Amino acid sequence: MSEDFYDALGVSRDADADEIKQAYRKKAAEYHPDVSDDPNAEEKFKQVKKAKEVLTDEDARAAYDQMGHDRYEQAEKRGFDASQNGQDPFGGMGGMGGGQGSPFDDIFEQFFGGGGGGRGRGGPRPGRDLRAALTIDLEDAFFGTSREMTVTRPTRCSTCDGHGHPEDADARTCPGCDGRGQQVRVQQTPLGRVQQTTTCPQCEGEGTLYSETCPDCDGEGVVMEESTIDIEVPEGIRDGQTLRMDGEGAPGEPGARDGDLLVEISVEADERFERDGDDLYVTHPVSFPQAVFGDDLEVETLDGTVSMDLPKGTQSGETFRLRGKGMPRLQRRGQGDLFVRVQVVTPDQMNAEQREALEAFAEAGGEEIDVKEGFFEKIRNSL
Known part of the structure; x- marks a missing residue:
């Protein structure tokens, strides 16, 4: 399946980020491989997921709109030569241009490993997904159920609002990356020059250093807290399926979305069914x-x-x-x-009347059965 990202999500080309995210949630629920009967569900699910990722990233969307769907996908497959320094991998075809300082440096760095800006230029980092497990019985799976789950998870620090430093802390540009948030290393190999981009370890990708760190979260921006979450388990759920709780995962950086909580369901075996x-x-x-x-x-x-x-x-x-x-x-x-x-069910005990009736039944059918009685059974029958 290779479909224009806007068409895949069913949105117009001028749709804003909220419209795109809402359309993605609807399509993802429709095509999720665990619930969809569509034979191409998995492929369609991957396509709408990729469409959402590209169209909600400002730089990626700009490059996609400029290049078009086919050339954009070809560019991903073609790879990037570090000597091009962020230029269009098709040599400027389609108006990409792309010398030093190209507005598309960041997107080509993201896809091809070139030398663009750091995380700060790509926007705040979203929170990561967390996982938990919930065990229910077969009746809960039949009727559906509501459960409260207590999880210990990272939560945005209320003291610094997730920034990791006091609001009045002095800020300065990181000397390790010159504020880019990333460091670039070039190596000469038998196959040519290879350029590798890594997150700056000094500022951890922020591009900025601060004179103070938050005393409650030690500059991490998050603290571990115990939270109680209401889980709605739908009727008909199967063992091993996963429920996604939107926004209940780890917090993102300020301005970014929180991650999700993925709850894996285990359905206990039933003695009857x-x-x-x-x-x-x-x-x-x-x-x-x-x-x-x-x-x-x-x-x-x-x-x-x-x-x-x-x-x-x-x-x-x-x-x-x-x-x-x-x-x-x-x-x-x-x-x-x-x-x-x-x-x-074959009876393991019979009274004399039942025994006689069964023997008569066997004889009427021409069966010759040697009926043997145990010692205590003989005594019981004689009485």
Whole structure:
């Protein structure tokens, strides 16, 4: 799938960042591989994710609009020669130009490792995603549930509002990177000159040093705190699926979005039911007469009991389908099916009348059975 990023998200070319993010959330929910039936869901999900990343980055969007979709993707695949110093990898085709000081230096540095500006020029860094785990039982997965989860996570420091330094601290340009936030190292290799860009260790990519650090967060901008989060688990969720809690992850730098909390769901095995996708399997015991003559059975489901007609002459191990009595389909209509395995139970104890009737049944069918009684059973029958 190679589609214009604006078309992929369904937004106009003058859409602002908020419109793009809102469109992305809608498309991501539609194409997420865990919930979508579309055979190309994974590829479409990756495409809308990439579209959002490019169109919400000011420099990347400017380059994309200038180059067009096809040339932009080709530029990513083509790579970047450090000797071009940030120039258009297609040699200036399409009006990119690109000598020293090109307005697109930063975007080519991001994609090709060239020598553009540091993190400060690319905007504040968003928060990283955090992970947690939640275990529920099969009934919770059937009906859905609300849970409170306590997590210890980094939280933006309230003392310095995440800046890592007092508001009145003196600021100066980092001497290690001249305020760029990054350091560039050029090496000569058998394949030519290779340019490597790394985050400046002195200012950690800020480009600025401050005379004081925040006493509560030691300049990190975040502190570890215990938080209680409400988790809404939808009905039909499967073991191993992940819920994304928007904005509940680690805080971003001031002006950037917070990360998300990814909650991996574990569904405990159930003693009564086996689950296969949206279908359930249950074993239902029946007596020998029920199997021979048929009966109206009361079958247990996760949503109460239902009636099932057991045909005459049912064999042990036969399976019957009860449509729509399985698990709810996640974010879709309807339910899976319930498969009922019939197990004919052989009695391990019989009274004399039952024994005589069964022996007569065997004889009527021409079966010769050597019925042996134990010592205590003989005494019991004689009494």
